[in-house]
Amino acid sequence: MATTQTHIRTQWDTLHRNGPFPIKQHLVTRLESNALMPSKFDRYNDAATEIRRLISDSQLQQHGFRPFGSRWSMSSIAHQKDRVHQNNLMHLDLPILPADLHAQTGYKAENLFFFQCGNTVREISQVLEAHGKSLKASGASNGQTIAGCISTGVHGSAWQEGAVQDYIVGLNLIIGPKPEDVVYLERHNKPALSDAFAAKIQARVIRNDNLFHAALVGLGSFGFIHGVVIEAEDRFLLHRYVRKIDKTMAEQLAVTMDFINSQFKITEEIDAQGNPLLPYHFKIFINPYTNDNQYVVEAMYKKTPYHTNYPDPLAGIEKSLYRDLIYLLIKISEKFPNSIPWFIKRLEKEILPEVDPAEEKIIGTLYEIFWDAPYQGPAFACSVGVDHKDSIKALNLLTKMTREEGPVPGIFAMRFVRQSTATLAFTRFPITCVIEIDGIIWKGTNNLISLESYGRRMVEVLKNNQIKFTSHWGKNLAWDFPGLIPYMYGDKAKQWKNYRNSLLSDEMAKLFSNDFLDITGLSLKEANIPPNLIVSLPSDSP
Ligand SMILES: Cc1cc2nc3c(=O)[nH]c(=O)nc-3n(C[C@H](O)[C@H](O)[C@H](O)COP(=O)(O)OP(=O)(O)OC[C@H]3O[C@@H](n4cnc5c(N)ncnc54)[C@H](O)[C@@H]3O)c2cc1C
Numbered sequence: 031m032a033t034t035q036t037h038i039r040t041q042w043d044t045l046h047r048n049g050p051f052p053i054k055q056h057l058v059t060r061l062e063s064n065a066l067m068p069s070k071f072d073r074y075n076d077a078a079t080e081i082r083r084l085i086s087d088s089q090l091q092q093h094g095f096r097p098f099g100s101r102w103s104m105s106s107i108a109h110q111k112d113r114v115h116q117n118n119l120m121h122l123d124l125p126i127l128p129a130d131l132h133a134q135t136g137y138k139a140e141n142l143f144f145f146q147c148g149n150t151v152r153e154i155s156q157v158l159e160a161h162g163k164s165l166k167a168s169g170a171s172n173g174q175t176i177a178g179c180i181s182t183g184v185h186g187s188a189w190q191e192g193a194v195q196d197y198i199v200g201l202n203l204i205i206g207p208k209p210e211d212v213v214y215l216e217r218h219n220k221p222a223l224s225d226a227f228a229a230k231i232q233a234r235v236i237r238n239d240n241l242f243h244a245a246l247v248g249l250g251s252f253g254f255i256h257g258v259v260i261e262a263e264d265r266f267l268l269h270r271y272v273r274k275i276d277k278t279m280a281e282q283l284a285v286t287m288d289f290i291n292s293q294f295k296i297t298e299e300i301d302a303q304g305n306p307l308l309p310y311h312f313k314i315f316i317n318p319y320t321n322d323n324q325y326v327v328e329a330m331y332k333k334t335p336y337h338t339n340y341p342d343p344l345a346g347i348e349k350s351l352y353r354d355l356i357y358l359l360i361k362i363s364e365k366f367p368n369s370i371p372w373f374i375k376r377l378e379k380e381i382l383p384e385v386d387p388a389e390e391k392i393i394g395t396l397y398e399i400f401w402d403a404p405y406q407g408p409a410f411a412c413s414v415g416v417d418h419k420d421s422i423k424a425l426n427l428l429t430k431m432t433r434e435e436g437p438v439p440g441i442f443a444m445r446f447v448r449q450s451t452a453t454l455a456f457t458r459f460p461i462t463c464v465i466e467i468d469g470i471i472w473k474g475t476n477n478l479i480s481l482e483s484y485g486r487r488m489v490e491v492l493k494n495n496q497i498k499f500t501s502h503w504g505k506n507l508a509w510d511f512p513g514l515i516p517y518m519y520g521d522k523a524k525q526w527k528n529y530r531n532s533l534l535s536d537e538m539a540k541l542f543s544n545d546f547l548d549i550t551g552l553s554l555k556e557a558n559i560p561p562n563l564i565v566s567l568p569s570d571s572p
Contacts, residue, residue, distance in 0.1 A: 032073075032080035034059045042114055045101045046409035047471065048506070051109040054093065057084060058116045074122050074146065074257070075232050078204060078212055081254050086207035088113055088541055095541050097254055099178025100150065103504030104411055107182060107250060110544040115254075117148035117175060123157050124231075124257070132221035134569045137199060137261060142222060144200075146257050147177035154260070155397035162336070163262040167191040168400050177255040182504035183247045183455045185464065186400065187311045187445035189287065195246045195452050200259030202233055203245065203252065206538050210234055212256075213533075215242045218567035222259055231257070236566045244529035246452035249503055249552065251542045252530055265336040268310060268399050270343075270392045271296050272328050280314050280325040284421045284444060287312075287461055298391070299331050307331055316442040318429040318467075319371030330399070343394030344401065371437050408471035410440070410481055412488060413464050413502035415456045418446060421463035424497050428465060431491045435479055440469025453526045454519060456500035464502070481506060489514065510549040524556055531555045532563040 037056040043049040059080055067073045088095040096110030097117050108114070124144040131139055141163065145154055151165070151172040158164055167188035174184060176194070185193035199222040201215045214233035216222055221237055228235045245252045275294060283292055289306050299307045311330035392399070416424045421444060432438060445464045447457040456462070474480025479487075486508035492499045500518045501507045508514070515523050531539055539555070547553040 032059055032061050032077045034080060034084060042109060043101070044104055044108065046104055046407070048104045048408075048410070049106070049109070051106060052111055053109070053114055054111070055113045056116065057113060058119065059084070060119050061122065070122055070124055071230050074124060077120055077122075077146070078232065078256055081204050081256065082207050082209070082211065084113075084115065085204065085211075085254070085538075085541065089207060089537060093541075094544060095254075096250055096544055097147070097177065098250075099148065099175030099181075100173050102174050102178065103182055104409070104506050105504055105509060105546060106544070107503055107546045108178070109546070117177060118150070120146045120148040120256075121150075121153055122146040123149065123154075126223070126227070126259070130223055130227040130230075132216075132224050132569075135221055135223075137220075137222050141262050142199065142259055143262055144257055144259050145176050147175060147255050149176050150174060151176070151179065151400075152397075152402075158262050159265065159395070159397060161262075162265050164265045164396050165194075165260070166197045166263055168194065168396060170400055171402055172397065172400055173402065176258055176260070178504075180246060180258065181248055181250050181255070182502065183450065183452065183457060184504075185445065185447040185457055187313045187447065187464075189312060189446035189461055190308070190310070190448055192448040193450055193455065193457050195455065196448070196450050197261045198246060198258050199261050201242065201245055201255060202231055202257040203254065203533075204256050205253035205534055211253075213253075215245055216259075217242050218569055218571060221569050222261075236564060237569070238564060238567050240453075240525070241529050241533065241564050243451050244453045244526050245533070247450070247454045247456075247503070248530075249454065249547065250544070251539075251547050251552070253534060253538070253542060264334060265395055267333040267336055267340065267393055267395060268330040269299070269333060270311075270328065270330045270394070270399055271299075272326060274324045275327055277323050277325050280327055281422045283312070284314060284425075284446075284463060285419055287418055287446065294327075294329075296329065296331075299329075312446055314444040316425065316429065316444070318432045318442055319437060336395070340393040343392045343398045371433075409469070410471045411466060411468045411502075411505045412485060412507055413466035413505045414488060414492065414507075415447075415459065415462040415464050415500040415502070416492075416497060417459040418461040418463040420497050421465065423495070424463075424492060424499065425465055427491050427495055427497070428467075428488060431487055432467070432484075435487060436484070438467070438469065438479065438481075438484055439472050440467040442467050453522050453529070454503075456502055456518075458500055458519070458522075459498075462500075466502075466505070482508065486511060493517065509546065515550050515552060523552065527552060527554065527556050528559045529563055531559060 035058045039056045041050040042053040093112035094110045097115045098108040126142045128139040169184045180195040205211045212233045214228040217239045218237035309329040310332035313328040315326040447462045450457045489511045543553040
């Protein structure tokens, strides 16, 4: 049987030490051994029984219960003051065979994979690799769990692909202590797996597009995500280039995303007519403290079919935003804030990806290019999502505020992501430009703005200039800013709450809430919830 160790603790923290936060219990569940329970389905169902038991026990003690993945989120979204549950040892993958498909499915069995919640992007990529497959997109590195990724909406800069939740086609949730609280959700318009498969994981099926879209980015509050079905694709290669280009050209690309008619040309990445190809990934790096008329940009082009004849890419992609050297910078800058711009300029080479004067490219799979994040120390990250058409206006406002009211020890980047169907995805614009500032946590002083005030100023500056924006749920911001969520999501927030409160009983909605949900107002139940929100619909209904 799966077993859970209960550690009585008073504190819990994120990987990058954005806390500490108070807790009562830290739970760790381990699966039954392979030797004693050889069937993967038996081990998976046995784990579900254990999670139901933990939910029941939390309910009896009137405790909240919150699963967490790799603790990579920097907001308090993964924290619960009573009980937190560590999922990383729950990392089975279950086979999906052609016979398991729904009769009306458009998916191919060879592309569908079932992963338990605690699998990391790295583990999933290794399983897929063994089948000659790849994820469609990931974040910049690979240590997050799959359940953690979709709960906050993790993205890269695959502007035609979308974020991680966008290739999830099925969700297995545990929404309470009873056997019937194990549910399997899919879109009714795009079903994937048969009822017989759902029976193998002892789940009640609900096919309903709107419910599925609400649960996809569930903020850890839509029940326990036990497993997900992902749609993978054939393994592909990425050709990665880093260049310095004119600021005006970079800005124009950000606002138009019109690569075909632009002057941004990589010699090898053109079509037969000599026009630029569309990159798979495009990212712009901005040092807010320099007046350079050029920006460093990173572009990647997708190549199929995959072949093995390319040099080892790992040595070339070691450069990372999270460098131990920056820690030294922070220590110095806490004492001498005016030195921050000077240091960032001096350390640019360490912080930014290397521009290769020989114009060489790095070739690798998605898994090889978006590799480990080596930095484990204190860090912050603020990421706001805006319509890419507003991206330069928003960037200019934020960098101006950073220069005038900071400086703060971080550097900006812009990534671009296709619109998500998930109700609370922060990638909600037709193409969302994610403007992010990453750096190492600093302490506010009389001379130096604090991270809390900086997050508040970001909200104020964008709001005061009538820019519609969202924020990465797992990043730092003034999440308690009055009216923030209605400003960002309008009716979508109400819709999300209504689906959540229809699927979860009142008691379970409370158990799966936390401070983050309370301060954002998302734990509040709306009056007059429409009936029948969570009925299972046939695939031909609208
Ligand atoms: C080095 C680094 C690089 C990063 N790069 C990127 C990037 O490129 N792109 C990007 O978008 N973000 C990035 N982030 C942010 C990070 O990827 C996200 O915050 C992500 O959600 C963290 O995943 P996790 O597994 O650590 O989940 P956690 O942070 O542990 O949890 C996140 C949320 O998931 C919920 N959750 C976890 N497991 C379950 C479950 N089984 N059931 C229900 N809810 C669950 C938690 O309750 C919480 O609400 C980065 C962070 C770091 C530290």
